Amino acid sequence: MFTSVLMIEKPLTSVDVEFVTTLHGDEDISFIVLMQPRGDQADVLLRAIDDVAMGELKEAAREGEKPEGKAARLPAEQALEHSLQALRDAGCEAVGQVVEDHPLDKMKSVVEESEADEVIVLTAPHYVEEFFHRDWASRARHKVGVPVLKLFAHSEAETA
Secondary structure, rough: EEHHHHHHHHOOOHHHHHHHOOOOOOOOOOEEEEEEEEOHHHHHHHHHHHHHOOHHHHHHHHHHHHHOOOHHHHHHHHHHHHHHHHHHHOOEEEEEEEEOOHHHHHHHHHHHHHHOEEEEEEEEOOHHHHHOOOOOHHHHHHHOOOOOOEEOOOOOHHHO
């Protein structure tokens, strides 16, 4: 069985599930999902800049309204459960956890413990972080010891 560690920031959409479950053809896949909740207030500016760069001005204006830090824990747990169920419904094995502290260290230990074949980082575009190679995928490539695939998550609006 092929094992993928999947890092996400929001619930998987049906398009995301189809995308990650068909990457390796008909091979059976097991997912270990690491849900990274929204960070603290310091990240708001970077997210707002990314929203503006993508032409999503309304989203940039609402950045401060979304739960941050500890308040983001419950929504992250709900997003994780939704995503795990969606992967299981697609016929895959799936387990996971919310990761708040030291996510790259946690990713590395999960890869080692599970003997994962790859890491998939599925996030919205983060242009500022990507430009400076501070995004999760760029940082993981130097840490985890397996191939790291970066994919852009879909929004429900795109799938309708």
